[in-house]
Amino acid sequence: MNRIVTLLVTGFLAFLLLQSTMFVVDQKHYAIVFALGEVREVISEPGIHFKLPPPFQNVLSLDKRILTIDTPDADRFITAEKKNILVDAFVKWRITNPRLYYVSFNGDENRARDRLNQIIKAALNDEITKRTVREVISGERGKVMQAIVSKVVTEANQIGVGIVDVRLKRVEYVEQINNSVYERMKAERTRVANELRSTGSAESEKIRADADRQRTVILAEAFRDAEKIKGEGDAKASEIYAQAFGKNPEFYKFYRSLEAYRATFRNRGDVMVLDSGSEFFKYFRAPGGAAAPAPSKK
Known part of the structure; x- marks a missing residue:
């Protein structure tokens, strides 16, 4: 009976010892093996691996996936024409040198993010202070991004981090300048x-x-x-x-006289006072229009 108990205890202890010497590395992580506080090995291949039991050796996992730094608030920078602008950027990064990364930040991802934020802000400040707002927004935005990425990559490599991408999400004036810009735009449009x-x-x-x-x-x-x-x-x-007058002058005179009579006596109320012996009434006195003696006055 005692022998069975001894075997069970021995087996359990052996299991615990075996379990403490085995560890699994998946495809999403690096594994750093420490021996008495010193880095002994960096494992990047997934699978089952072995180590000495604690406290002789310990294992720390580091994320090997692409990570993102996306600040919730935009940072203020001053351009070459001394104007304040707000710039909001994001960075895609990953651990490329686990040993150097651990030495730099003791494996603390928050410290690594803070350090990368400082590097990015410094690079943005160096490039934006040399350019105008127009150049930052549109004119030389490609050159600005290339210069920023170059500086960030160089400094990030020194802390075991690789930069995948750096992008400017938003570039705009601060509120006070926005109002003056809107007024200037309004005046220009007017x-x-x-x-x-x-x-x-x-x-x-x-x-x-x-x-x-x-x-x-x-x-x-x-x-x-x-x-x-x-x-x-x-x-x-x-x-x-x-x-017509040449062919029959007398008929022409008669026709013209009729027209004159028609125009003169157009209205019944018209009154004319003329001498009865007037030339105007010659066709009334004689059909042929010959001159007739005027009536005698008694």
Whole structure:
């Protein structure tokens, strides 16, 4: 009985000893093996590995995946023209040298993030202070990013970190400058609008003046043509009258007298006081229009 108990205890102790010497490394982590506080081995391949039991050797896991630093608040920087802008950036990074990374931060990821934030802010400040807002936002944004990445990569390599990507998410003015920029934009748009209105008004006056000129020319030409046609008609009528008068002068005189009578006695209320012996009534006195003696006065 005692022997069985001894075997069980021995087996349990052996199991605990075996368990303390075995550890598993997955594909998402590095494993650092320590011996009395010193780094003895860095394991990056996944699988089952063995070590001495504590306290002779211990194991620390480090994440080997791509990590992200995305600050919730934008940082303020001063451009070359002494304007304050807010810049919000994010960084993709990973551990490339586990031994150097552990020596730099003792395996503390928060310390590593703080250090990377400082490196990124310093790089941003160096590049933004040399450029204007326009260059940072659009003109030389590609060059700014290349310079920032170059500086960040160089310093990150010294702490065992590899930089995958650095991007600017947002670049904008601070609130006070935003108001002045909006006012300046508003004034510029107002100036352009007024200029367009002035140009439109000038074009309107030009078109109106041209239309008035064309109207005057058209009316003048129409009046000229009308007078010409009227003159031609009067000339033709005079020619016809002359021909008719030449063929039968007496009939022409009679016809003209009838027209005169019709025009004179158009209204019943018209009153004329004339001498009965007037030439105007000669066709009333004699059918042939011959002169007749005037009536005697008694």
